[in-house]
Amino acid sequence: MSPLSLALTSLAARWNSALERELPAAEELRRELHREPRLSGSEHPTTARLVAALSDAVRVESVADAGGVGRIGPSDGPAIAIRAELDALPLAEATGAEFRSGNGAMHACGHDVHQAALVALVRAAEGLELPLGLVTLLQPREESYPSGALDMVEAGVLDRWAVAHVIGAHVHPGVRPGAVASGGGFINAAADEIDIRVHGRGGHAAYPHLASDTVAAIAQIALSLPEVTRRTVSPLRPALISIGTLSAGEGAANVLPGEGRVFATMRTTDPADRQPLFEAVRRMVEHVAAAFGVQADVLRIEGEPALINDVYLAADADDWLARLGVDGAEPMRSLGADDFSYFCAEVPSLMMFVGVETPDRDPQPSLHDPHFLPDDSAVGAVARALLAGYLAAAERVLGIEHHRSDFTEREEARA
Numbered sequence: 001m002s003p004l005s006l007a008l009t010s011l012a013a014r015w016n017s018a019l020e021r022e023l024p025a026a027e028e029l030r031r032e033l034h035r036e037p038r039l040s041g042s043e044h045p046t047t048a049r050l051v052a053a054l055s056d057a058v059r060v061e062s063v064a065d066a067g068g069v070g071r072i073g074p075s076d077g078p079a080i081a082i083r084a085e086l087d088a089l090p091l092a093e094a095t096g097a098e099f100r101s102g103n104g105a106m107h108a109c110g111h112d113v114h115q116a117a118l119v120a121l122v123r124a125a126e127g128l129e130l131p132l133g134l135v136t137l138l139q140p141r142e143e144s145y146p147s148g149a150l151d152m153v154e155a156g157v158l159d160r161w162a163v164a165h166v167i168g169a170h171v172h173p174g175v176r177p178g179a180v181a182s183g184g185g186f187i188n189a190a191a192d193e194i195d196i197r198v199h200g201r202g203g204h205a206a207y208p209h210l211a212s213d214t215v216a217a218i219a220q221i222a223l224s225l226p227e228v229t230r231r232t233v234s235p236l237r238p239a240l241i242s243i244g245t246l247s248a249g250e251g252a253a254n255v256l257p258g259e260g261r262v263f264a265t266m267r268t269t270d271p272a273d274r275q276p277l278f279e280a281v282r283r284m285v286e287h288v289a290a291a292f293g294v295q296a297d298v299l300r301i302e303g304e305p306a307l308i309n310d311v312y313l314a315a316d317a318d319d320w321l322a323r324l325g326v327d328g329a330e331p332m333r334s335l336g337a338d339d340f341s342y343f344c345a346e347v348p349s350l351m352m353f354v355g356v357e358t359p360d361r362d363p364q365p366s367l368h369d370p371h372f373l374p375d376d377s378a379v380g381a382v383a384r385a386l387l388a389g390y391l392a393a394a395e396r397v398l399g400i401e402h403h404r405s406d407f408t409e410r411e412e413a414r415a
């Protein structure tokens with residue numbers, strides 16, 4: 001092991017035991033946060049509670065409306081950021097838990113667990129000498145638009161706080177409880193929306209030769225979209241277009257409508273496929289429309305970019321997880337989306353998925369299910385994943401910056 005690795009190992013052991021001591025309070029905090037969830041854009045009370053819980057350790061500044069950011073450890077030089085999302089979902093909770101929400105919103109995506117884990121990790125770092133700054137990103141609006149992560153990036157948070165890497169961890173019932181899935185490369189897809197409006201001349205259904213048939217046109221366009229995808233993107237790189245809305249007509253059987261709409265989501269995993277696929281869709285739609293004698297407007301509504309984990313951070317985090325006694329798991333790749341990807345697009349970053357279990361439920365409820373309620377152990381499991389992420393990121397920054405630092409010398413002397 002290198003002197004740097006040994007020094008970080010000594011820090012990891014002390015941080016991990018301090019973390020154990022913080023967990024009972026953090027589990028209590030998680031229940032409190034769970035009881036009082038706030039929807040996207042209205043997270044201010046949640047932020048205020050977290051700022052209070054962190055107040056001994058860090059001063060949090062407001063950013064991106066309901067968001068917050070603060071820094072512990074060395075106040076200059078590069079920092080590692082850790083992100084926790086603040087928002088809940090518009091769901092009526094069905095868990096029956098003693099600490100269930102009664103306000104029509106629910107932490108059904110585990111963000112209450114992420115928040116409590118971040119608080120535990122930061123409080124546990126008090127009294128330790130961190131080699132690099134730790135920046136807390138309390139991020140609003142993960143579940144809706146406009147994206148809170150994008151707002152934080154655009155507010156200059158990463159530059160201003162000298163963030164070299166961002167670390168995130170998300171609970172997931174699809175990973176074995178207690179295990180952590182990292183994995184380099186694409187984890188989530190870029191999610192754009194394609195809004196296609198078709199215009200023609202309406203008329204009597206018995207005289208279609210005197211009108212234009214927008215219904216036939218949108219039907220043909222719908223069938224052409226998977227074909228465009230197949231012919232544009234290599235089958236070795238996941239991509240898809242799914243139509244969520246197809247509409248025309250006002251309910252009559254004997255009226256040919258003049259307008260039709262196809263509204264679809266486009267998911268790509270390689271940034272190089274994103275623009276070419278959209279352009280191919282536009283060409284196909286315009287030509288199909290022309291063939292039916294109608295006009296089509298094709299609009300792309302840009303969503304989050306693909307979430308691409310840094311391969312080195314992922315490999316190093318796996319090592320640290322093993323050293324902390326945490327099992328690894330296969331990477332959780334999907335064509336879902338998470339706005340953590342805006343951080344990944346700015347600096348090499350890492351998102352992990354932490355296996356959790358809802359007690360007494362078979363089958364296990366998925367994320368966003370009104371029965372989803374990971375047990376208390378999820379807080380510690382997420383906090384340890386974040387710790388492994390910080391250590392991996394610190395190892396990369398320090399390893400690149402200097403081979404031997406004051407930090408390694410002090411930690412060697414301590415060990």
Ligand SMILES: [Zn+2]
Nearest residue numbers: 109110111170
């Ligand atoms: Zn989530």
